Amino acid sequence: MVTTFKAQVQNLHFYYGTVEALKNISISIQEKKVTAMIGPSGCGKTTLLRCFNRMHDLYPGNRYEGEITLYPEGKNILDPKVDPIELRMRIGMVFQKPNPFPKSIYENVAYGLRVRGITQKSIIGEKVEESLRYAALWDEVKDRLYHLASNLSGGQQQRLCIARTLAIDPEIILFDEPTSALDPTATQKIEELMETLKEKYTIITVTHNMQQAARVSDYTAFFYLGELIEFDKTENIFTNPKVKKTEEYITGRFG
Amino acid sequence: MSLAALVRRNKQYDFWFSVISIMCVLFSLLALTTLLLDLALEGIPRLSLNFLISFPSRFADKAGILSAWVGTFWVMFITAFISIPLGILSGLYLEEYAPKNKLTQFIEINISNLSAVPSIIFGLMALGIFVHSLHLGQSLLTAGLTLSLLILPIIIVATREAVRAIPTSIREASYALGATQWQTVKHHILPYSFGGIATGVIIALSRAIGETAPLITVGALTFIAFLPHSFMDPFTVLPIQLFNWISRPQAEFHVNAAGAGVILLTLTLLMNAVAIIIRYRVRKKITW
Amino acid sequence: MKTSYYRRIERFKDTCIRGILFSSALCSILITAAIVFVLFYESIPFFKSVSFKQFLFDKQWTPLFSDAHYGILPLICGTFLTTLIALILAIPLGTIMAIYLSEYASHKFRETLKPLLELLSAVPTVIYGYFALLFVTPLLQTILPSLSGFNVLGAGLTMGIMIIPYVSSLSEDAMHAVPMPLREGSYAMGATHFQTAIRVVIPAAFSGITSSYILAISRAIGETMVVAIAAGMQPNLTLNPLEPAQTLTAYIVQVSLGDLPHGTLGYQTIFVCGLTLFFITLCFNIVGHSLRKKFREVY
Numbered sequence: 001m002v003t004t005f006k007a008q009v010q011n012l013h014f015y016y017g018t019v020e021a022l023k024n025i026s027i028s029i030q031e032k033k034v035t036a037m038i039g040p041s042g043c044g045k046t047t048l049l050r051c052f053n054r055m056h057d058l059y060p061g062n063r064y065e066g067e068i069t070l071y072p073e074g075k076n077i078l079d080p081k082v083d084p085i086e087l088r089m090r091i092g093m094v095f096q097k098p099n100p101f102p103k104s105i106y107e108n109v110a111y112g113l114r115v116r117g118i119t120q121k122s123i124i125g126e127k128v129e130e131s132l133r134y135a136a137l138w139d140e141v142k143d144r145l146y147h148l149a150s151n152l153s154g155g156q157q158q159r160l161c162i163a164r165t166l167a168i169d170p171e172i173i174l175f176d177e178p179t180s181a182l183d184p185t186a187t188q189k190i191e192e193l194m195e196t197l198k199e200k201y202t203i204i205t206v207t208h209n210m211q212q213a214a215r216v217s218d219y220t221a222f223f224y225l226g227e228l229i230e231f232d233k234t235e236n237i238f239t240n241p242k243v244k245k246t247e248e249y250i251t252g253r254f255g
Numbered sequence: 256m257s258l259a260a261l262v263r264r265n266k267q268y269d270f271w272f273s274v275i276s277i278m279c280v281l282f283s284l285l286a287l288t289t290l291l292l293d294l295a296l297e298g299i300p301r302l303s304l305n306f307l308i309s310f311p312s313r314f315a316d317k318a319g320i321l322s323a324w325v326g327t328f329w330v331m332f333i334t335a336f337i338s339i340p341l342g343i344l345s346g347l348y349l350e351e352y353a354p355k356n357k358l359t360q361f362i363e364i365n366i367s368n369l370s371a372v373p374s375i376i377f378g379l380m381a382l383g384i385f386v387h388s389l390h391l392g393q394s395l396l397t398a399g400l401t402l403s404l405l406i407l408p409i410i411i412v413a414t415r416e417a418v419r420a421i422p423t424s425i426r427e428a429s430y431a432l433g434a435t436q437w438q439t440v441k442h443h444i445l446p447y448s449f450g451g452i453a454t455g456v457i458i459a460l461s462r463a464i465g466e467t468a469p470l471i472t473v474g475a476l477t478f479i480a481f482l483p484h485s486f487m488d489p490f491t492v493l494p495i496q497l498f499n500w501i502s503r504p505q506a507e508f509h510v511n512a513a514g515a516g517v518i519l520l521t522l523t524l525l526m527n528a529v530a531i532i533i534r535y536r537v538r539k540k541i542t543w
Numbered sequence: 544m545k546t547s548y549y550r551r552i553e554r555f556k557d558t559c560i561r562g563i564l565f566s567s568a569l570c571s572i573l574i575t576a577a578i579v580f581v582l583f584y585e586s587i588p589f590f591k592s593v594s595f596k597q598f599l600f601d602k603q604w605t606p607l608f609s610d611a612h613y614g615i616l617p618l619i620c621g622t623f624l625t626t627l628i629a630l631i632l633a634i635p636l637g638t639i640m641a642i643y644l645s646e647y648a649s650h651k652f653r654e655t656l657k658p659l660l661e662l663l664s665a666v667p668t669v670i671y672g673y674f675a676l677l678f679v680t681p682l683l684q685t686i687l688p689s690l691s692g693f694n695v696l697g698a699g700l701t702m703g704i705m706i707i708p709y710v711s712s713l714s715e716d717a718m719h720a721v722p723m724p725l726r727e728g729s730y731a732m733g734a735t736h737f738q739t740a741i742r743v744v745i746p747a748a749f750s751g752i753t754s755s756y757i758l759a760i761s762r763a764i765g766e767t768m769v770v771a772i773a774a775g776m777q778p779n780l781t782l783n784p785l786e787p788a789q790t791l792t793a794y795i796v797q798v799s800l801g802d803l804p805h806g807t808l809g810y811q812t813i814f815v816c817g818l819t820l821f822f823i824t825l826c827f828n829i830v831g832h833s834l835r836k837k838f839r840e841v842y
Contacts, residue, residue, distance in 0.1 A: 053731055060649065086262040089733030099728040102747045111742065112732045116261060161728070168732065262733075269737045276643030279636045280656065283711075286704045287663055293678045294670065341567050348564035366571050371758065371828050372821065373765020375792050376578060378799075379817040383581030387805060404574050411571070435557040458665075465667025468767035468792065472799045472813070494669045494768075501673050501772055509677060516670050527665045531658055 005071050006031040006172060006202040007052065012066035012078075014047055014056070021047045023226045025066070029172070034194060034203045036217035036234065038210060040254065043223040045206045049174050052077075052204065053091045054084035070171075089116070092165030093174040097181045098157035100149035100164075105132075105141050108149045108160055112168035127167050135163035136193055155186025162193060173197065175205035179212065191216050210250055214238050222246045294520060298513030306514055310480040311496065315507035320515050322479040323496035326395070327464060329483060330492055333399025334406070334463050339456055342407050346414025346452075351440055370408035377405045378469030386473055393474030396486040401469050406459040413455020417448035450537025454530045461526035465519060467494040493519045582821055585814035592808060598815075604778040604794070606812045607801075613812070615819060617778035621695070621788035622823075625770055626763040628699025628784055629706055633759055636703075637710025638752070644711070645718035646740040657712060664708040672772030675701035680773060693775030693787040702769050709759040717751020718744050750838040757831030761824045767792035791816045 007029040014022035022044045029035050037045040047056075054077070056062040067076045070090075077087055100108050109128040118124060128145075132138040137159045141152070149160055158178060165173055175194070179187040194203060194216050207213050213220050214234060221231040222245075230237060230246045241247045248254055309319025349366075353359040381401035385391045391400070421444060429439040470492060477499040479491045493515055500512035590598070593613045601614025640660070644653045680697035684690045690697075721744050729739040745752065767790075775787025776797050789797070795813045803810045 055727060055731065058727070058730060083259075083262055083266075085266065085733050085735055086258055087733075088731055089258055089262070093727075093731035095724055095728060095731075097724060099722075099724040101725065101728065101743050111729070111734075114742070115265070115729075115732055115734045115738050117264070164728075164732070174731075265735045265738065269735045272639075272737050273643070273647060276639050276647065279639045280643070283636065283640065283660060283663065283704075283707055287659070289678070290666065290670070290674050290704075293674060297677075341570060344564050344567035345570065348561075348568040352561055352564055353568070362568055362571060365575050368825075368828060369571055369575060371761045371824060372578065373761070373767070373792065373824060375765065375767045375795055376582075376817050376821055379795070379814055380574070380578040380581045382799075383585060383814070384577050407571065407574070435553050437557045437560045438553065461665060465669065467667070467669045468771075468796060471796050474799070494667055498669050498672070498768065498772065501669075501676060509673075512673055516673055519667055520670055523665060523667055524662070527662065 004031045005029065007071065008067075008069045009048075009051075010067045010069065012048070012051065012064070012068065014044075014051060014065070015063040017061045021226050022051075025228050027221055027228060027231050029202060029204060030219060031071075031202050032198055032200070033218040034198050034205060034216050035219045035221065036213035037204070037206045037221045037223060038208075038213050038249075039223035039229075040249070041208075042225075044226040045221075045223045046176055047226075048223070049176055049204060049206050052172065052174055053088045053093055054078070054082075055093070057084045089168065090170060091172045091174065092168065092170035094158070094161050094165060094176065094178045096177045098154055098161055100152070100157050100160050103149060104146045105149050105152070105160060106145040109163050109167050111164060116168070131163040131167040132160075134166050134196075135159045136189065137163055153186070155182050155189060158182060158186065158190060159193065162190075162197075166197075170201065172202045172204060175203065175207075177206050177208055180208055187212075210238075222249060224249070291520070294513055294516050297510060298515075298517035301510050301514035302517065306511075311478050311499075315505060315511055318500075318508075318511055320493065320496055320518065322482060323491050323493045323515065324518065325482050326479070326490045327492040329395050329486075330398045330402065330470075330490065331460065331464055333396060333486065334402040335456075335460060337399065338403035338406050338410055338459065338463075341403070342410025342456070342459070343414050343452060345407070346411045347418065347440060347444070349411070350415045350418040351444060352436070366408050366411055370412065374405055374466055375468040375472060377401060378472030380404075381469065381473045392487060393476070393489055394487045395483055395490045397473050398470055398475065398490050398492070399486075401473055402463040402466055405466065405469060406463050409459040409462065410452075410455055413459070414448070414452050417451025417455065418444055420451065421447050450533055454534045454537075457526050457530040457533070461523050461530070464526070465494055465523055467498055470495055471498070493522075578821070582814055582818040585811050586818045589808065589811040589815050602780050604789075606809050607798075611808075615816075617780040618789060618791045618794055618816065619819070619823075620780050620782070621770075621774065621778065622764055622790040622792070622820075624695050624782060624784060624788060625699040625702060625766075625774060625790055626760065628696060629703035629763040629766075630760065632700055632703030633706045633710050633763075634756060637707045637755075637759070638714055640707075640711045641714035641718060641752075642740050642745070644715045646736050646744060653715075657715070660711055661708045664705060666705070668705065668766060668768040669772070671701050671705050672768045675769050675773035687785060690785050691775075691787055693773060694785055695774050695788050696784040698770045698772075698774035699784065701773065702763055702766050705766070705769070706759045706762050709762055710755050713755030713758065714748070714752045717748035717755065720751065721747045750835045753834045753838065754831055757827055757834075760827050764824055764827070765792065765820065767796060771796040791820045 005028050009025055009027045012022055012025040013020060025048060037048065039045050050056055051064065051068060064078045068078050070077050075082065101111060106128055109131050110124045113124050113127060129138065132141065137156060140156060149157065152160060179190050191212065197203060217234045220234040220237040222229045222237065224245055230241060230243045237246065238250060241250065306319045308321050309317060310321050312318040349363065378401060381397060385397040385400055386393060391397045425443055426439055429443050475495040476489050476491050477495060479489065483490060497512050497515045497519060500508040597613055598615055601612050602616055603612035603614050604617045605612045644656060675697050679701050680692065680694060683697055725743060725747060726739055729743045770790045771793040774790065774793060776789055776793060777787055779786055779788040781788060795816050798813045
């Protein structure tokens with residue numbers, strides 16, 4: 001099977017004020033694959049994830065150096081001329097803690113469409129159902145679409161947040177430790193969901209949980225203290241790591 | 256519509272909203288400066304030593320604010336003397352001692368309702384209770400009591416917020432050493448919350464110093480040509496004097512009003528500035 | 544044993560102090576009881592000589608004239624008209640600034656501007672009265688030459704400026720308390736600041752914003768000096784803001800300044816007005832309370 005690049009990170013440095021949080025990162029993201037980023041707390045994996053949709057632009061004092069090229073058009077998305085809002089319309093994100101808006105389930109999924117100025121009820125209704133079905137939530141919520149999303153369980157809320165992202169057909173979905181606040185059953189459902197999602201979407205996920213990376217991802221990147229230590233196919237990383245640090249981490253000697 | 260065009264349209268709302276907001280901010284600041292300037296330009300030329308040491312008079316150019324500022328000083332003294340201990344003690348009780356029961360809940364709801372009661376209603380209550388039932392007369396004491404009750408909720412709320420900010424671990428550390436509740440409060444809670452309480456107290460007093468309506472209802476006099484000798488003497492205060500001068504038709508008295516207004520406003524703003532400084536310094540100093 | 548003696552004294556002290564603190568906390572209940580008692584005690588004799596029907600439906604309020612009428616409507620009308628004008632100014636302005644400070648402005652700008660805005664409500668109200676009568680009204684008269692010297696418009700607008708900080712500061716607090724991940728969820732979907740503020744932050748902070756409005760309304764209804772100085776002293780059943788009108792509070796001031804003997808019907812009218820005012824603010828507080836309960840923050 002031929003794989004193509006969806007995004008390419010080249011010599012990326014990232015600074016919070018004067019602190020260099022990412023040091024010279026280069027990594028390629030394959031289309032319609034799951035790329036996992038692992039490493040101990042503070043290693044920069046979440047920081048890198050948030051570079052892909054320029055979330056760092058929301059806070060003053062943050063600075064990028066280097067390039068992230070997004071394909072097919074091959075534009076550097078870190079270029080100040082690129083509008084982060086336009087970028088975020090193409091790249092979805094699912095957060096660590098479920099963060100549904102204080103609205104109904106329906107309105108949560110419809111949010112992205114409304115942001116895009118879509119108002120036709122029929123289009124929105126169709127898209128909401130399709131997204132909820134795809135996120136394997138439809139059967140659980142179809143009778144209470146107009147209830148507040150905060151009444152759902154944690155796992156349901158997280159799948160709602162995924163559905164919310166799916167509704168706008170993103171090209172890449174970023175997952176920021178999506179299961180760290182969930183119980184094992186809910187975690188399993190999200191992992192199964194990621195398996196189906198990669199048929200249509202490119203996925204980048206950050207995880208604390210190495211077993212999860214091993215289960216869901218095709219490629220794994222190991223970060224340590226802001227540096228990319230090793231990047232390879234997941235099976236290679238977990239069975240035959242080339243760098244000693246990686247081996248120490250995945251065998252649980254530190255982290 | 257292309258994505259870029261869509262984003263451009265969405266950001267247009269952003270831009271116009273910012274413009275409107277800045278206009279609102281400018282309008283508010285303009286209103287504030289106009290208010291201050293209008294008063295200062297009219298009032299500052301009127302200020303002189305004679306203005307400060309003269310009694311009110313039928314002649315605008317001879318009138319002064321001696322009895323008014325002395326009265327304000329007395330009333331504020333009585334107000335502080337009553338409201339500060341009462342407010343801090345109530346706040347401490349509610350935050351540190353009160354059991355979680357219906358009575359406590361009732362007191363809490365009651366305090367939050369009290370702070371929304373218009374000040375003139377406190378004046379009517381004081382007229383009924385202090386003036387007519389307790390026979391304290393239309394005196395400095397009545398005025399001080401009235402204002403104390405009026406600002407009590409502010410002090411209670413400020414005390415509670417300051418005390419609530421102290422982490423439980425500090426209390427536990429003190430109890431673990433065998434301290435009683437009062438010892439814990441005296442040695443830890445009160446000293447650590449001092450800044451927050453002081454800020455609240457000053458803000459409350461700065462509100463009391465400008466209060467006019469409740470003192471009118473309890474019978475402040477507008478023409479006093481002597482200084483009080485006891486708490487039971489009749490009174491006037493700066494805002495009452497100011498109100499009296501504004502209500503006269505002659506423009507010369509309006510100038511006097513502006514002069515008194517400059518003094519009153521300076522006192523108020525000074526108190527607020529002190530409160531802001533204390534709050535700022537406390538926030539910088541204490542880290543848990 | 545010396546230590547146990549010391550401990551006993553400390554324990555005794557603790558109990559006494561608890562008692563003292565408890566009684567101070569009870570004071571607030573006493574104050575409320577006193578307010579309710581006085582207002583009713585002085586109002587009941589009034590309603591023995593004046594029927595409820597006249598009180599609620601008579602269109603004139605002239606208790607001090609020989610041809611006395613006791614219809615509260617003109618005063619209520621004056622109160623609501625000034626409040627309405629104040630709110631028309633303060634609520635949009637305050638809300639817009641709150642959104643701007645919470646969602647757009649830098650930390651430094653917010654920390655500077657908030658105390659400055661709060662100064663607006665620190666200025667004594669009697670000085671606002673001066674401002675309304677001698678600055679705002681003459682300014683309005685250059686645009687509306689027919690405006691009378693005492694009028695509802697000038698007083699209402701000045702009151703609006705005065706209550707701006709109640710709306711802006713408290714609404715900003717409520718919006719600022721909305722957790723960042725919620726906003727990030729919205730930004731990550733490609734929403735602008737404006738879309739995030741309107742569609743996510745405001746609904747999330749709705750109950751806090753409502754409280755700020757309710758507080759502003761009660762302040763405006765109970766405000767006394769501005770209207771007593773600048774709105775005039777004639778009860779006037781009108782919806783025209785260019786005319787003078789009297790509010791409940793201004794009437795109380797007017798009577799208090801005179802020398803009505805204790806126990807007369809005229810004297811009792813101020814307590815009746817006080818009771819009406821108390822009742823109106825109470826209603827708003829209850830509405831506010833139930834709205835807060837219904838839309839409690841659910842982040």
